[in-house]
Amino acid sequence: MTDGYIRTAADLERELSRPAGADIAFLQKLEGDILILGAGGKMGTSLARLCRNAAEAAGKPRRIVAVSRNVTVEPGIEAIRCDLLNRGEVDRLPDCPNVLYLAGRKFGSTGSPELTWAMNTVVPSIVAEKFAGSRVVVFSTGNVYPFRQASQGGSAESDAPAPVGEYAQSCLGRERVFEYYSRRGLLCLLFRLNYAVDLRYGVVMDIARKVYDGRPVELGVPAFNAIWQRDANSYALRSLEYCASPPRILNVTGLETLPVRDTASWFAARFGRTCRFEGAEGATALLSDASACAELMGLPEVSAATLMEMAAAWIESGGASIDKPTHFEVSDGRF
Numbered sequence: 001m002t003d004g005y006i007r008t009a010a011d012l013e014r015e016l017s018r019p020a021g022a023d024i025a026f027l028q029k030l031e032g033d034i035l036i037l038g039a040g041g042k043m044g045t046s047l048a049r050l051c052r053n054a055a056e057a058a059g060k061p062r063r064i065v066a067v068s069r070n071v072t073v074e075p076g077i078e079a080i081r082c083d084l085l086n087r088g089e090v091d092r093l094p095d096c097p098n099v100l101y102l103a104g105r106k107f108g109s110t111g112s113p114e115l116t117w118a119m120n121t122v123v124p125s126i127v128a129e130k131f132a133g134s135r136v137v138v139f140s141t142g143n144v145y146p147f148r149q150a151s152q153g154g155s156a157e158s159d160a161p162a163p164v165g166e167y168a169q170s171c172l173g174r175e176r177v178f179e180y181y182s183r184r185g186l187l188c189l190l191f192r193l194n195y196a197v198d199l200r201y202g203v204v205m206d207i208a209r210k211v212y213d214g215r216p217v218e219l220g221v222p223a224f225n226a227i228w229q230r231d232a233n234s235y236a237l238r239s240l241e242y243c244a245s246p247p248r249i250l251n252v253t254g255l256e257t258l259p260v261r262d263t264a265s266w267f268a269a270r271f272g273r274t275c276r277f278e279g280a281e282g283a284t285a286l287l288s289d290a291s292a293c294a295e296l297m298g299l300p301e302v303s304a305a306t307l308m309e310m311a312a313a314w315i316e317s318g319g320a321s322i323d324k325p326t327h328f329e330v331s332d333g334r335f
Contacts, residue, residue, distance in 0.1 A: 005313035009320065012199055016230050017049030022298060024057045026238050033063035034237075035096035037084065037127060038103030038139075040068030042322070043196060047100065047233045052076040054237065067093060084123045090130050098240050099136040101127060104174065106167055113166050120170035121177055128181035135187045135243040137236055138178050142194030142225070142251065143168040147284040150223040153257060154287035157192075157249040179247055187243040191236060193252045194288055197307060198229040199314040200322045207260065208311045209321065211267040216278035218329040222260055223285045225253040228302035228310075238297050250296070251288040256304040260329075263308070270312045286328075 006012050019027075034051050038044055048066045055062050056076070064077050071079035082089045084103050105119040128136070145155035146162035163169045175190050182188045195203045203224050210217050235252050242248050261277065268275035294300075302310070 005310055006199060007313060007317040007319065012314075012319075013046065013049075016046035016198055016233065017053055018230060019050055019054035019057055020234055020301060023050065023054040023234050023237055026241065027051075027054045027058040027060055030098065030240065032097035033065065033094075034098045034100065035065040035067060035094070036100045036102065037067050038101065039066035040070045040072075041102055042198070042201060042324070043229060043233065044068065044102050045072065046198070046229065047102070047236060048077050049074070050230070050233045051100075051237060063094075063096075065094060065096065084126065085118060087126050090126050093130065095133075096131070097134050099127075099131050099134045100236055100240075101136055101138045103127070104139065104171070116167060117170050117173065121173040124174050124177040125181075128178055128186055132181065132186055135240050136178070137189050137191050137239045137243065138174070138247075139236070140175055140190050140192045141168070141171050142192050142253065142286055142288040144172045144175065144192065145286060145288065148287055149283055150257065150259075150285045150287065151283075154225065154251070154253075154289035156289045157251055157292060182245050182247040185245055187245050188247045189239050189243045190247050190249045191239055191252055192249065192288065193227075193232055194286065195224060195226045195253060195326060195328065196229040196232045197226050197311070199311060200320055201324050201326070202226060202229075203326050203328045204263070204307055204311050205315075205321065206325050206328065207264050208267045208308075208315055211264050211273060211275050212271050212315050214273065214276070216276040217260065217264040218278050219260055219281040220279045221285045221329045222282050223257050223287060224260065224328050225256070225288055225290070226258065226304065226307065227252065227254045227290075227300055228307050231300035231302055234301075235293060235297055242296065250293050251290045252293050253288050253290045254300060254304050254307075255290055255294060257287055258304055266308060267312060270308075271316070
């Protein structure tokens with residue numbers, strides 16, 4: 001990374017799990033072990049590593065427990081295989097004062113809606129009962145908000161939810177289940193994240209790769225928010241401090257509203273390629289206002305402009321993709 005850009009998978013993994021000074025300072029004062037539920041997903045591995053690295057740098061090592069049906073064993077991270085729909089298996093998990101809850105289902109949800117609802121509403125009840133005495137940061141999504149006029153900016157935490165489609169409805173269901181237990185004493189925070197980017201996936205990568213490959217970019221959803229995944233991981237860890245009863249809600253994303261047309265045009269100029277667009281340009285989008293998060297925990301380290309430069313360098317160097325598009329351009333909720 002002599003020029004500051006990430007071009008290898010090893011460098012990417014190191015950067016995604018690199019603790020910032022704020023993470024280290026937080027773990028110098030946080031007491032207790034950290035348990036990550038749903039650690040086998042796109043963000044779970046790097047978040048577990050970030051927790052381990054921050055704890056080591058803080059001089060306060062502790063158990064970092066990664067729980068999933070498929071977990072990779074790593075030094076300093078205890079891996080436990082568990083089906084979170086199995087109450088008996090969940091009951092056998094170690095008690096832990098700090099829980100990061102990443103479990104859930106999105107991709108393929110239109111094909112098996114019953115599994116989506118089970119993962120997004122039944123599992124929260126099982127977990128909330130098991131960890132009733134813990135602090136729980138619950139990963140949610142900006143999809144619980146209604147579509148807004150893109151020109152008016154994003155939804156604030158005080159705005160009423162109005163989810164579109166079964167996936168988004170089930171995500172609101174997950175929030176409501178945790179809220180039920182939180183109003184009975186569980187300390188939790190609803191972490192409404194939208195569009196984390198780690199260079200192998202994310203909205204920015206979806207648009208950049210389409211431009212690079214000469215494929216058309218859809219304009220039906222005209223704008224989006226995005227955040228570098230390491231910044232999202234940092235916010236998730238530090239959100240443990242703000243768990244409350246009733247639950248606190250926190251929008252987590254970049255502060256910029258990024259027009260799809262402008263973003264695609266920037267990549268076209270960067271790559272020296274022609275940009276093609278598809279469909280009529282829409283007026284509404286799923287957007288979140290993350291100013292409260294920035295006021296609480298500081299600005300993200302990586303701006304949208306820097307993230308786009310990183311994305312371009314990654315693609316030009318032949319960087320891999322996990323081939324899981326975000327489907328951000330979908331406006332009817334059928335992900």
